[in-house]
Amino acid sequence: MGKYDNMKYNRCGDSGVLLPGISLGLWHNFGTDAVYSNCREMILKSFDLGIIHFDIANNYGPLPGSAEETFGRIFKNELTAHRDELLIASKAGFNMSEGPFGEWGSKKHLLNSLDKSLKRTGLEYFDIFYHHRPDPNTHLDETIDALEYALRSGKALYVGVSNYSPEQTKEVIEACKKRNIRLLIHQMNYNMFDRSSEDIVDVLDSYSIGSIAYCPLAQGMLTNRYLGGIPDGSRAATEGTFLKRDNVTEDKLAKVRALSELAGKRGQTLAQMALAWVLQRATSAIIGASKFLQIEENVRALDNTHFSKDELAAIEKILI
Numbered sequence: 001m002g003k004y005d006n007m008k009y010n011r012c013g014d015s016g017v018l019l020p021g022i023s024l025g026l027w028h029n030f031g032t033d034a035v036y037s038n039c040r041e042m043i044l045k046s047f048d049l050g051i052i053h054f055d056i057a058n059n060y061g062p063l064p065g066s067a068e069e070t071f072g073r074i075f076k077n078e079l080t081a082h083r084d085e086l087l088i089a090s091k092a093g094f095n096m097s098e099g100p101f102g103e104w105g106s107k108k109h110l111l112n113s114l115d116k117s118l119k120r121t122g123l124e125y126f127d128i129f130y131h132h133r134p135d136p137n138t139h140l141d142e143t144i145d146a147l148e149y150a151l152r153s154g155k156a157l158y159v160g161v162s163n164y165s166p167e168q169t170k171e172v173i174e175a176c177k178k179r180n181i182r183l184l185i186h187q188m189n190y191n192m193f194d195r196s197s198e199d200i201v202d203v204l205d206s207y208s209i210g211s212i213a214y215c216p217l218a219q220g221m222l223t224n225r226y227l228g229g230i231p232d233g234s235r236a237a238t239e240g241t242f243l244k245r246d247n248v249t250e251d252k253l254a255k256v257r258a259l260s261e262l263a264g265k266r267g268q269t270l271a272q273m274a275l276a277w278v279l280q281r282a283t284s285a286i287i288g289a290s291k292f293l294q295i296e297e298n299v300r301a302l303d304n305t306h307f308s309k310d311e312l313a314a315i316e317k318i319l320i
């Protein structure tokens with residue numbers, strides 16, 4: 001059996017793109033503070049498991065840009081022969097550099113950033129290029145101009161948006177249709193603790209457009225990572241991350257323990273059950289990881305993505 005027989009691939013809406021059920025994101029643990037051999041192991045062994053989709057952004061690090069550089073180094077050294085098998089995404093829109101064009105949704109920011117991201121990764125094109133967040137001060141038409149240019153110039157094969165509201169998502173889909181381009185995907189925050197993106201999926205489903213869930217493990221809270229307290233080296237123990245010590249509350253941990261028990265009855269770990277749950281609505285879940293063992297465990301979520309009515313009801317009861 002080859003790696004492609006072991007991974008489950010899901011069609012992204014009605015497009016030609018098949019995404020692995022589990023994708024890998026480089027937001028954390030791939031910057032200048034990371035150990036290169038560990039990054040290399042996570043990327044290469046993920047690929048061996050059939051994880052062909054890697055999600056990056058211009059500003060991932062620290063320092064901003066460094067996760068793209070790390071990926072670029074691994075790609076250049078060991079993955080160039082596999083370029084046609086890989087789906088690599090980058091994004092622009094969050095604060096990246098100094099000055100008025102260092103972030104948001106102007107054509108100048110997006111296209112400058114796209115060129116810089118290609119340079120840092122050493123790629124000729126991205127498979128998916130995202131606008132990372134809506135810009136309240138730039139007309140959507142200008143942002144879509146940039147996405148259209150990315151497509152027509154061949155610098156991106158597909159385009160997507162992230163963190164757009166349901167209304168903004170509808171607006172961008174309609175605007176793309178008028179230009180005869182397609183929005184491939186929406187990247188949204190979605191996990192058992194944050195279900196605010198379900199309205200977005202309703203919009204996407206009505207247009208047969210795919211979705212990809214980020215932070216599917218609530219940055220590690222929906223795993224066994226914090227059951228015994230906050231361990232050294234974990235995200236919550238690291239300064240400057242978005243998961244603060246205060247986020248790991250007793251109330252959350254009580255839910256995590258109950259969910260973990262339920263997962264055990266399904267023959268899964270909590271991380272596996274949390275990912276299977278997300279995949280009920282999303283085309284793929286982008287996990288983060290600090291070591292390959294976590295990825296290996298998480299991919300096995302795909303062995304059981306079915307939930308009985310009773311299991312779903314029990315989960316609802318815990319999450320209330």
Ligand SMILES: NC(=O)c1ccc[n+]([C@@H]2O[C@H](COP(=O)([O-])OP(=O)(O)OC[C@H]3O[C@@H](n4cnc5c(N)ncnc54)[C@H](OP(=O)(O)O)[C@@H]3O)[C@@H](O)[C@H]2O)c1
Pocket residue numbers: 024025026027028029055056132162163187188213214215216217218219220221223224225233234235236271286287288289290291293294295297298
């Ligand atoms: N579009 C956006 O605005 C946006 C925003 C955020 C993220 N993203 C994308 O989504 C990706 C994933 O985000 P995320 O890293 O927050 O996702 P996540 O999967 O919710 O959390 C990943 C963290 O959970 C812990 N973990 C994972 N598997 C584990 C396991 N089996 N056992 C114990 N702990 C485990 C690790 O924490 P430790 O590091 O503590 O070991 C890991 O770093 C990002 O890399 C990025 O590509 C996009």
